[in-house]
Amino acid sequence: MYLYEIRGILNAEVIAGKSGMDREVDFAFGADLMSDVLAFVNERTVLLTGLTNPQVVRTAEMMDLTAIIYVRGKRPDAASLELAEENGITVMCTPYTLYTTSGMLFSAGLKGIDELGVVG
Amino acid sequence: MNMEDMVKLNYRVCPEDFVKAGDASSNTKKVLKKLSIPSDITRRAAVVTYEAEMNIIIHSVGGEITVNISTKKIEIIAKDWGPGIPDIDKAMQKGYSTASNQVREMGFGAGMGLPNMKRCSDEFLIESQKGKGTTVTSTIHITN
Numbered sequence: 001m002y003l004y005e006i007r008g009i010l011n012a013e014v015i016a017g018k019s020g021m022d023r024e025v026d027f028a029f030g031a032d033l034m035s036d037v038l039a040f041v042n043e044r045t046v047l048l049t050g051l052t053n054p055q056v057v058r059t060a061e062m063m064d065l066t067a068i069i070y071v072r073g074k075r076p077d078a079a080s081l082e083l084a085e086e087n088g089i090t091v092m093c094t095p096y097t098l099y100t101t102s103g104m105l106f107s108a109g110l111k112g113i114d115e116l117g118v119v120g
Numbered sequence: 121m122n123m124e125d126m127v128k129l130n131y132r133v134c135p136e137d138f139v140k141a142g143d144a145s146s147n148t149k150k151v152l153k154k155l156s157i158p159s160d161i162t163r164r165a166a167v168v169t170y171e172a173e174m175n176i177i178i179h180s181v182g183g184e185i186t187v188n189i190s191t192k193k194i195e196i197i198a199k200d201w202g203p204g205i206p207d208i209d210k211a212m213q214k215g216y217s218t219a220s221n222q223v224r225e226m227g228f229g230a231g232m233g234l235p236n237m238k239r240c241s242d243e244f245l246i247e248s249q250k251g252k253g254t255t256v257t258s259t260i261h262i263t264n
Binding site for chain 2: 061
């Protein structure tokens with residue numbers, strides 16, 4: 001699924017990495033626990049989170065994640081946005097909660113990482 | 121890079137410095153990318169370095185991370201000066217954590233750090249002495 005499609009589905013605002021909207025992702029992963037992101041996730045994945053500290057962007061950088069979507073109307077701080085721009089990570093904000101955001105993307109065909117067999 | 125060439129990186133990591141957390145890992149990753157190391161290997165090395173960096177910041181009185189890069193392998197040595205891990209077997213269990221609430225609110229301290237470092241390594245060694253400190257050595261082989 002392309003990032004511009006995700007923006008449309010989630011009625012999201014793009015606040016960093018605007019030039020990378022034509023990139024495609026295979027999976028989404030929702031978590032406020034960065035330890036789990038570091039343990040399970042791979043590239044071509046979009047992270048859905050409500051956690052807004054710079055460590056979220058650092059984690060995305062280490063894992064080569066394509067995009068971060070902040071849910072529940074949360075907005076990251078300026079340091080996070082700067083880090084995201086520096087590393088070519090697209091950042092979006094959506095007013096929907098994590099559950100609703102996940103459901104909307106899943107219904108539209110974006111899969112979770114469960115089928116990779118990396119969790120558990 | 122010639123066979124004899126070796127790149128050595130060294131970073132001082134200060135306790136509870138959450139502002140700079142990730143700087144050492146970020147820089148290491150950029151160097152590996154510049155050296156054209158395959159992306160999956162770069163990612164594994166980045167995860168090991170990042171988990172090590174967070175561990176030193178969260179748990180120790182301070183330490184340093186050394187990264188040795190040759191054409192054949194990446195060696196990441198994370199060394200701190202205390203307080204040491206009382207029970208390494210417990211620390212290696214998924215989900216076991218002694219992290220503070222502050223750290224958990226930042227999204228860390230889930231007890232996944234050391235097991236995840238081991239998972240990303242081809243060779244993994246952890247030594248700890250109470251009162252003296254902990255040294256974690258991770259080796260990742262470079263295969264194309």
